Amino acid sequence: MALPALASETELLSRAVGDLAQRTGFPVAFGGFETANMVEVTSVVGNRTQHLSGLVVHASRGLGGRALVEKRPRLALDYRSSRNITHDYDRAVLGEGISTLFAVPILLAGRARGVLYCGSWMPAPFGEGTARTALQVAGDLATELRVRDEVHKRLALLPAPTPSAPVPRVDAATREQLRETYAELRGIAADVPDASIRRRLSVLEARLSEMSRDDTEPAEVLDVRLSRRELDVLSCAALGQTNAEIAATLTLREGTVKSYLQSAMAKLDAGTRHAAVARARRGGLLP
Known part of the structure; x- marks a missing residue:
């Protein structure tokens, strides 16, 4: 791909x-x-x-x-x-x-x-x-430049793609760095009011998600659709952030974060946030 x-x-x-x-x-x-x-x-x-x-x-x-x-x-x-x-x-x-x-x-x-x-x-x-x-307009450009700089920094850690593997796979440590960048990017995009800017940021999200996918984990076909905010919260939870830390990252109330997490867990039929993250990753909803 x-x-x-x-x-x-x-x-x-x-x-x-x-x-x-x-x-x-x-x-x-x-x-x-x-x-x-x-x-x-x-x-x-x-x-x-x-x-x-x-x-x-x-x-x-x-x-x-x-x-x-x-x-x-x-x-x-x-x-x-x-x-x-x-x-x-x-x-x-x-x-x-x-x-x-x-x-x-x-x-x-x-x-x-x-x-x-x-x-x-x-x-x-x-x-x-x-x-x-x-x-x-100047602020939106600064946001895109900041995201681009961060993505370039992470991509520099990756092995070069080859004809047989156009999407380079990474080791566990680099994968976690990419997942962290993915969560940061979703947090940035959540605060951008311009729809066209958000669409361009979503392209970078897809790039990071594909690169940080773990092929050793069994895939699962999910008939589940998470909202953008549920994915935002879940991607932060995947980094081990508490509800308070997620709220600060996404500029939300702590109670709102809890509601989004509970909704995502219910959709994924998961009893804990960790189980929800694991299932979302197996289903390709999270990197």
């Missing part, structure tokens, strides 16, 4: 830039990742010229450079006359004809990983709702 490929950073950035333009309604959006205190613009949508493509923004310079260093959004309602930024990049920004420009950093583990921008060619009102939307 071939495994779905992980999206590259470039693909994730391109999606986020497209989402930013669509969701804010601003006609032009662009962005790039940080390298050596510089952000190179590698993705642009809605542009009318080539001025923005390949633009390199240095830390603390211009609107995006300030957002990068200060780790907070920056807004220029009238970019041309703004006195709050340096004008190192006027040739690119004004050459594109941008008047209002908003820059938001992509924050990952306290570090600004890059910057997203959205702008308009005419002075435009910029309300709190638009700012929240842009921050959400």
Whole structure:
């Protein structure tokens, strides 16, 4: 069984830039990742010229450079006359004809990983709702990058696939690490409001689940359907977490966790959570 490929950073950035333009309604959006205190613009949508493509923004310079260093959004309602930024990049920004420009950093583990921008060619009102939307897009991108980084770290532990075994099998210790990542990923996905982001995260879940499957355990055909939340709770229980720890991981009430566990146990005809986990694994519901 071939495994779905992980999206590259470039693909994730391109999606986020497209989402930013669509969701804010601003006609032009662009962005790039940080390298050596510089952000190179590698993705642009809605542009009318080539001025923005390949633009390199240095830390603390211009609107995006300030957002990068200060780790907070920056807004220029009238970019041309703004006195709050340096004008190192006027040739690119004004050459594109941008008047209002908003820059938001992509924050990952306290570090600004890059910057997203959205702008308009005419002075435009910029309300709190638009700012929240842009921050959400940047936050969703940061979540996908964090998940991708974690999955890559786990996949690096795996043996290389071969023609006879396209899905590499792993030892017991690595399998537990993959199962832990699977549970963490479900916890992250549970807090993501964007349905398209959740669907992309589910592809990674399937990848981890397939890789961490234990072929030595007897398979079982189950006529059981667990809800997403029941699977979330059960995957955490599989790591030995208590109800309180599961509640903290999934941002649920402890009583709610108990209800989901009891429901999953009943569906799986299991007397304990450990028995429920074992049966779910035999049936392929959990890795």
